[in-house]
Amino acid sequence: MPATAASAPQDNPSPKLIARDVNVYYGTKHALQHVDLVLNSGEVTALIGPSGCGKSTFLRCLNRMNDGIEGCRVEGSITLDGQDIVRGVDPILLRARIGMVFQRPNPFPKSIYDNVAFGPRLHGLVSGKDELDEIVVGSLRRAGLYEEVKDRLDAIGTGLSGGQQQRLCIARAIAVSPEVILMDEPCSALDPIATAVVEELIDELREKYTIIIVTHSMQQAARISQRTAFFHLGKVIETGLTEQIFTNPREKLTQGYITGRFG
Amino acid sequence: MEPHIVKSFDEALNTLHAQVSRMGILAEHQLGLSVQALVDRNDELAAQIVQSDAEIDALEAAANDQVIRVLALRAPVADDLRVVITALKIASTLERIADYAANIAKRSIVLTAMPAVPTVRPLQRLGKLVQGLLADALTAYHEGNTELALQVWTRDKEVDEQYSGLFRELLTYMMEDSRNITPCSHLLFVAKNIERIGDHATNIAEMAYFLATGGAIEGARPKNDTTLIHD
Numbered sequence: 001m002p003a004t005a006a007s008a009p010q011d012n013p014s015p016k017l018i019a020r021d022v023n024v025y026y027g028t029k030h031a032l033q034h035v036d037l038v039l040n041s042g043e044v045t046a047l048i049g050p051s052g053c054g055k056s057t058f059l060r061c062l063n064r065m066n067d068g069i070e071g072c073r074v075e076g077s078i079t080l081d082g083q084d085i086v087r088g089v090d091p092i093l094l095r096a097r098i099g100m101v102f103q104r105p106n107p108f109p110k111s112i113y114d115n116v117a118f119g120p121r122l123h124g125l126v127s128g129k130d131e132l133d134e135i136v137v138g139s140l141r142r143a144g145l146y147e148e149v150k151d152r153l154d155a156i157g158t159g160l161s162g163g164q165q166q167r168l169c170i171a172r173a174i175a176v177s178p179e180v181i182l183m184d185e186p187c188s189a190l191d192p193i194a195t196a197v198v199e200e201l202i203d204e205l206r207e208k209y210t211i212i213i214v215t216h217s218m219q220q221a222a223r224i225s226q227r228t229a230f231f232h233l234g235k236v237i238e239t240g241l242t243e244q245i246f247t248n249p250r251e252k253l254t255q256g257y258i259t260g261r262f263g
Numbered sequence: 264m265e266p267h268i269v270k271s272f273d274e275a276l277n278t279l280h281a282q283v284s285r286m287g288i289l290a291e292h293q294l295g296l297s298v299q300a301l302v303d304r305n306d307e308l309a310a311q312i313v314q315s316d317a318e319i320d321a322l323e324a325a326a327n328d329q330v331i332r333v334l335a336l337r338a339p340v341a342d343d344l345r346v347v348i349t350a351l352k353i354a355s356t357l358e359r360i361a362d363y364a365a366n367i368a369k370r371s372i373v374l375t376a377m378p379a380v381p382t383v384r385p386l387q388r389l390g391k392l393v394q395g396l397l398a399d400a401l402t403a404y405h406e407g408n409t410e411l412a413l414q415v416w417t418r419d420k421e422v423d424e425q426y427s428g429l430f431r432e433l434l435t436y437m438m439e440d441s442r443n444i445t446p447c448s449h450l451l452f453v454a455k456n457i458e459r460i461g462d463h464a465t466n467i468a469e470m471a472y473f474l475a476t477g478g479a480i481e482g483a484r485p486k487n488d489t490t491l492i493h494d
């Protein structure tokens with residue numbers, strides 16, 4: 001098994017998403033409090049922290065998935081390339097630019113081909129069958145799945161192994177050429193080999209995308225990200241280069257969490 | 264430091280710490296005794312020192328195994344990682360220090376078989392100084408005392424000064440009377456060994472500083488050795 005190791009962080013990163021003083025409420029519960037965070041293109045940013053600290057809530061802010069949650073209110077500013085995305089953009093169009101991969105692989109009960117073709121069709125990105133074929137094959141290739149499924153593109157997506165399904169979901173996400181990919185614990189349902197394959201894929205995708213990944217595995221965060229943000233009780237306690245966070249964190253709370261001293 | 268949620272992790276780190284502590288006590292003791300054996304021309308003591316070296320070697324091997332186990336099973340990060348890495352480096356440094364002490368003891372046996380030369384006092388002084396630095400470096404390591412670590416680090420130049428003085432003194436004895444050449448060459452090596460132990464004490468101080476802060480002691484190391492090439 002090839003050991004995955006994250007590429008080095010960039011010298012002059014360019015900010016893709018900027019969150020300023022973001023507050024999220026579920027009814028009266030103040031789930032995210034004054035969150036400031038910059039997410040750079042060409043980098044993987046890991047969001048870590050104990051369960052319930054607001055990682056998924058933050059991720060959902062980035063592609064407007066909180067919109068559908070009853071009683072949820074988002075305040076503050078989040079910009080994508082300078083454009084405000086908290087208000088005033090069409091969430092459907094936004095989601096073509098910001099794709100998401102979930103914890104449990106969730107392919108549609110359709111063929112492998114149709115799973116990947118779904119987004120481009122929905123967004124009317126293609127003019128003909130040839131172009132669609134090209135996008136499907138290209139996306140499967142970039143997701144590192146094509147060689148394994150090229151002879152059975154008509155087979156049902158849910159029939160693949162867990163690791164393959166997750167890579168299918170990644171292929172589905174990148175088929176619409178997003179600029180940002182959000183991943184909420186994408187490997188927590190995968191075995192170590194499938195995890196290593198997905199981690200290697202994430203490192204390859206890093207160059208072309210802005211990737212934000214929530215993970216409960218400290219080692220995974222250390223392996224695949226260039227930057228890490230530590231969340232605790234709805235606040236961002238510390239952000240920094242992953243190497244710095246894991247060798248010499250500034251905050252006692254961060255240190256306590258990553259070394260397993262509080263739960 | 265707060266305990267880990269997984270108690271056996273703390274136990275593993277405590278074991279490692281105990282191994283390195285024991286090595287530190289032994290290595291410092293070995294240094295003191297080796298200079299003592301030399302000054303007193305005590306062959307029995309010298310033989311004992313040479314023998315005790317095996318215990319330190321065994322402790323180092325055990326500490327190595329413990330480090331590998333902790334790295335493989337616990338994947339330590341942040342301050343935990345520094346605890347493990349510094350323990351590994353200090354254990355290997357202490358093993359080297361004990362080797363030097365054993366070498367001094369061996370030379371002491373050779374020297375005792377020859378007529379006495381008058382220079383053992385300054386050697387004793389150098390030995391005391393270095394033993395003190397080693398003790399301070401180990402204290403700095405155990406207590407996380409960065410001030411003390413810095414002190415050891417800057418005081419290494421005193422060792423170099425004394426060593427340079429001794430070097431010149433031994434040269435004059437050798438020039439005075441060629442019969443002094445053999446014993447004085449041995450003494451020169453002994454002085455060199457003690458000086459090297461001083462360097463290692465400085466390394467331990469650097470490790471102690473790194474353990475406590477995650478950073479390196481800044482600035483160039485003070486050097487005052489005027490014997491030029493002596494490495």
Ligand SMILES: Nc1ncnc2c1ncn2[C@@H]1O[C@H](COP(=O)(O)OP(=O)(O)O)[C@@H](O)[C@H]1O
Nearest residue numbers: 026029031050051052053054055056057058069
């Ligand atoms: N739909 C919701 N309705 C009410 N409270 C929610 C909802 N989703 C999350 N929360 C609360 O918001 C906080 C943050 O949750 P979440 O973002 O899921 O944390 P994480 O992903 O870090 O585990 C938690 O206290 C959680 O109970």
Ligand SMILES: [Mg+2]
Nearest residue numbers: 055056057184
């Ligand atoms: Mg979550």
